[in-house]
Amino acid sequence: MNIAEYKGVFVFAQQVDNKLSGIALELVGKGKDLAKDLGTEVTAVLVGDGVKDLADELAAYGADKVILVDDPELKEYRTEPYAHALASVIEKYKPEIFLVGATAIGRDLGPRVSARIHTGLTADCTQLEIGDFPINPVPGKEQLHNQLLMTRPAFGGNTIATIACPEFRPQMATVRPGVMQKAPKVEGAKAVVEEFNPGFTPDDKYVEILEIVKSVVDTVDIMDAKILVSGGRGVGSPDNFKILDDLAEVLGATVSCSRAVVDAGWKPKDLQVGQTGKTVRPNVYFAIGISGAIQHLAGMEESDLIIAINKDETAPIFDVADYGIVGDLNKIVPALTEKLKAEMAAKN
Amino acid sequence: MKIVVCVKQVPDTKGGVKFNPDGTLDRGAMLTIMNPDDKAGLEAALRLKDQYGAEVTVVTMGLPKAEEVLREAMAMGADKGILVTDRVLGGADTWATSQTLAGAIRNLDYDLIITGRQAIDGDTAQVGPQISEHLGIPVISYAQKIRIEGDSVIVERQFDDRYHVLKAKMPCLITALAELNEPRYMTPGGIFDAYNAELTVWGRDKLVDVEDSNLGLKGSPTQIARASDKVRKGAGEKVTLDPTEAVDYIVDKLKVKHVI
Numbered sequence: 001m002n003i004a005e006y007k008g009v010f011v012f013a014q015q016v017d018n019k020l021s022g023i024a025l026e027l028v029g030k031g032k033d034l035a036k037d038l039g040t041e042v043t044a045v046l047v048g049d050g051v052k053d054l055a056d057e058l059a060a061y062g063a064d065k066v067i068l069v070d071d072p073e074l075k076e077y078r079t080e081p082y083a084h085a086l087a088s089v090i091e092k093y094k095p096e097i098f099l100v101g102a103t104a105i106g107r108d109l110g111p112r113v114s115a116r117i118h119t120g121l122t123a124d125c126t127q128l129e130i131g132d133f134p135i136n137p138v139p140g141k142e143q144l145h146n147q148l149l150m151t152r153p154a155f156g157g158n159t160i161a162t163i164a165c166p167e168f169r170p171q172m173a174t175v176r177p178g179v180m181q182k183a184p185k186v187e188g189a190k191a192v193v194e195e196f197n198p199g200f201t202p203d204d205k206y207v208e209i210l211e212i213v214k215s216v217v218d219t220v221d222i223m224d225a226k227i228l229v230s231g232g233r234g235v236g237s238p239d240n241f242k243i244l245d246d247l248a249e250v251l252g253a254t255v256s257c258s259r260a261v262v263d264a265g266w267k268p269k270d271l272q273v274g275q276t277g278k279t280v281r282p283n284v285y286f287a288i289g290i291s292g293a294i295q296h297l298a299g300m301e302e303s304d305l306i307i308a309i310n311k312d313e314t315a316p317i318f319d320v321a322d323y324g325i326v327g328d329l330n331k332i333v334p335a336l337t338e339k340l341k342a343e344m345a346a347k348n
Numbered sequence: 349m350k351i352v353v354c355v356k357q358v359p360d361t362k363g364g365v366k367f368n369p370d371g372t373l374d375r376g377a378m379l380t381i382m383n384p385d386d387k388a389g390l391e392a393a394l395r396l397k398d399q400y401g402a403e404v405t406v407v408t409m410g411l412p413k414a415e416e417v418l419r420e421a422m423a424m425g426a427d428k429g430i431l432v433t434d435r436v437l438g439g440a441d442t443w444a445t446s447q448t449l450a451g452a453i454r455n456l457d458y459d460l461i462i463t464g465r466q467a468i469d470g471d472t473a474q475v476g477p478q479i480s481e482h483l484g485i486p487v488i489s490y491a492q493k494i495r496i497e498g499d500s501v502i503v504e505r506q507f508d509d510r511y512h513v514l515k516a517k518m519p520c521l522i523t524a525l526a527e528l529n530e531p532r533y534m535t536p537g538g539i540f541d542a543y544n545a546e547l548t549v550w551g552r553d554k555l556v557d558v559e560d561s562n563l564g565l566k567g568s569p570t571q572i573a574r575a576s577d578k579v580r581k582g583a584g585e586k587v588t589l590d591p592t593e594a595v596d597y598i599v600d601k602l603k604v605k606h607v608i
Contacts, residue, residue, distance in 0.1 A: 016507075076512070079477070079487055104507045108489040111442070111474035115481035120443060120569030123472035135573050149573055155359070155469050162574040204517045205486045210502065211513040227607070251608075270509070275471070284607055305605055306584075307598060313588065322584035323601050331591035332598075339595045343608060 003096075006169035009035040010095035012086065013044040013058055013066070014105055016077070020054050022223070023101030023177040025061045030128060030180040031099060032062040037130040038146055043067060043095070044191070047085045049075035052193070059191035062183040066193045067093065073200040076212065077105050080205040083112040088198030090117055095170045097148050099128075102174035110174045120165035121172040126179050126279075127151035133164040148173070153275075153298055178223045178279045179302070215270075222271055227253035227284045230273055230300070231261060234289020234310060234329060238266040243333045244288060250340045256280065258290045274299035289329050292317025309333065349402040349496070351393045352453055354463040354479070355386040355421060357414040382417045385464025389524035391531040392494055393462050394425045400496055403427050405456060409437060409448055415547055423534035423542035434551040439565030442470070446478030447562040451555030453483065460501060461521040465490060473523070480521035488514050489523045 011027035013020060024044070031042035041064035046054055048070065055066040069085040086109065090098060100106040100113075102124040114121035133147040148171040151162045165171040222228060229248040231241055241255065248255045257267045259274050273280050275295035285303035290296060292308070292315055300306070301320045308321035309329045318324040325332065359378035368374045382390075393404045406421040408414050409432040418429030432452045440448060453461065461483075463476035473489070480487035492511065493504040501520050505512045534542070552563070561567055589597055602608045 077507075078514075079489075083481075104490060107473045108477055108487070111446075111472075111477035112481050112487065114474075115443065115446060115478040118443075118569070120441065121474060122570055123442075123470070123474055133571070133573055154471060154575075159575060161572055161576075163570045164573045165570050168569040205484070207486050207488060207514045207516040207520075209512050210515050212510060213513070214510040284602075284605075305601075305607070307601070309594075313586070318586050319583045321586070323598070324584065324586035325594045325597065326586065326588040327591060327594050332594045335591050335595045336598055339599055340608065343599060347608075 001167075001169060003167075003169050006094045006096040008040050008043055008093070008095045009038065009097045010043045010045055010067075010089070010093070010099070010170070012098070012100040012106065012109070013046045013054070013063075014101050014103060015046070015048050015051055015054060016105075018048060018051055018054070020057055021101065021103065021177075023103055023106070023175070024058070025182045026177065026180040027099045027101060027175060028058055028061050028063050029183040030175065031097075032183055034097060034128060034130055034148070035064075038096070040096075041065060043093070045069070045086065045089050047074055047082060049073075055191060055193045059189045060185050060187060062186075062189075063191045066191045068193055068195045069197060070195065071197055071200050073202065073206070076209055078207055078209065079108055079112055080207070081200050082109050083116060084198060084200065086113045087116045089196065090170060092196065092198075098170040098172045100172070100174045102176045106174050110172060114172050119168040119170060119172055120163075121174065122150040122152060122163040122165070123174050125150045125152045125173045125175050128173060128175065128180075133166050135162070147171070176279050178281060222254055222256040222273065223278050223280055225254035225256075225280070225282050227251050227286075228256045228273070228280060228282045228303075229253045229286045229288065230256040230258065230290060231288050232258040232290030233260040233264070234291070235261070236289070236330075240330070241266065243330070243337070247286070247333055247337045247340075250337055250344065253284075253286075258296050259293070287317050287321065288333060290317050291315045292320065349396070349400055349459045350457050351396060351402050351404050351460045351462060352456055352458045353386070353390045353393045353404060353406045353421070353426065354449055354461065354476070355390060355406055355408050355417050356383045356464070356467045357381070357408065357410050357417045358383045358467050358469045376411070376413075380413070380416070382420055383464050383467045384526045385466055385524055387464070387531045388526045388528045389462040389464050389522075390421055390424060390426065391529045392491070392522075392524050393460075394532065395529070396460070396494065396496065397425070405430065407432065407449065407452055409433070409445060409452070418547055419542040419545070420534060422545055423538040424532055425538065428548065429545070430548045430550060432550050432555075436552050436560070436564050439568065440563065441568035441570045442472050442474040442478055443569050444563055444565075444567040446475045446482055447558050447567065448555060449475065450479050450482035451558035452550055453479070454556035455550075455554060459518040461485075461519070463521065463523050465523045465525050476521060476523040483519075483521070485519050485521055486516045487521045487523070488516055491522045491524050492528055494522060
């Protein structure tokens, strides 16, 4: 492998139902930063059936170039044709970095592609930067520059590790949704769009989709919420989440929860914050009756403002809370709701 | 039908973790369990065995101590256990691990390979799909229901807001979620038999179609630049207040931060 041949930062622009996923724009934003550090461009790889129109949106959020792989075989996500699309793009265009979202799609697609082209893949990254490897000079070992340093939590959030891929290209990472920032939107920005079709020939590796069942509940994605009112086992019962609902309503917030609440069957999984749920970084995170297991903290500690209410003063949630109140949530939360209602009424 | 299940012995991360000086995990120093998603995969295989009749072979890669998870699997009802262990396999990333397991599985007949979605130590979810790629078979990740129909497997595959019902021709690899089922307990007779059962132990020489340059730490494209205990942001204020004071306190903070 001639590493010097590999140039440019590529990102997989995930779309579902011909709508770009949030992660696609987050990756374009991060890819643009990395490209700037490397003095190169960010290219979005758009894969689907009839998705050309999405190229303008990618451009508006910072993509310099869009490679479009458009084919009827790519209408719904399936591992094999999508892996073929990305592997073919990598073989033809030789990017030095390739980023994929750590979504249910990306965490299936990324490994398949990296195995096909023989390169390293770092899973579920929360931080990406350009730097040296080894980070500090080691006698007798060449220090390589302009390497992608990929940082991720591991071992249940107990540690963080920074990974490099010095001898193979592209340097691939899946990136946790909700962590990287989109670039500001520039209306009317245009990207160079290049169409590329490597040809798709179905074989036994093309699985057949018999049925697609969409979730019936139309819930707000907790990853998009500006304010989250999050409840844990300490809330006591599914009925008692009513006091959280009331608080959320007056603040225009969304209710989320900890894993214990999902395991108890009180709330659906898509409201779960944490290592095995979603990573959130709202402006305000209320942690109510949440003790703060390390796996939970991993999913919310980047929130701008964390307010915790818990009766146990030793709860680990207080280690990350900006403001921690030791007290009875059953008394504080309803009273807070009433007070906020009065404040809002006085303001209007 | 022949089913291969890949399992991993993992540190119980609830008890904290310890590292070697080179940044890799000191697996010898921690309590271990069978990885939860793998256990669900094993249970899924055992249910297929109960329903359709199957021979279930469990494969693990690890230190000699990893034979414990094979015995546990056999006590649950697996038929055979294979431990892939060799000094040259140490320090493997997901690429080298998947190369190793694929090299071992090439010795076996299989209709279905089941792995857990991800292990609780690495949380990568990469090894299952990478094995399928090396073996040139289809993969269905995130399985929430599995059934067999003729020479095909039909799987409900979970996505964020939907699931797909997928049909793949066997052989096929499936990755299982811990939510898939409630794994059975070991039976007393099973435990007794499992602890007397002969396990198969394979070293490097048994791996088929794998280059030395793709094994262990040397065969791993990814390298650890730095590993450290997580630095958490410091705690802010913690106050103990009666409810009325608490409410005033919170409202005051929300005002200061321009939330309201």
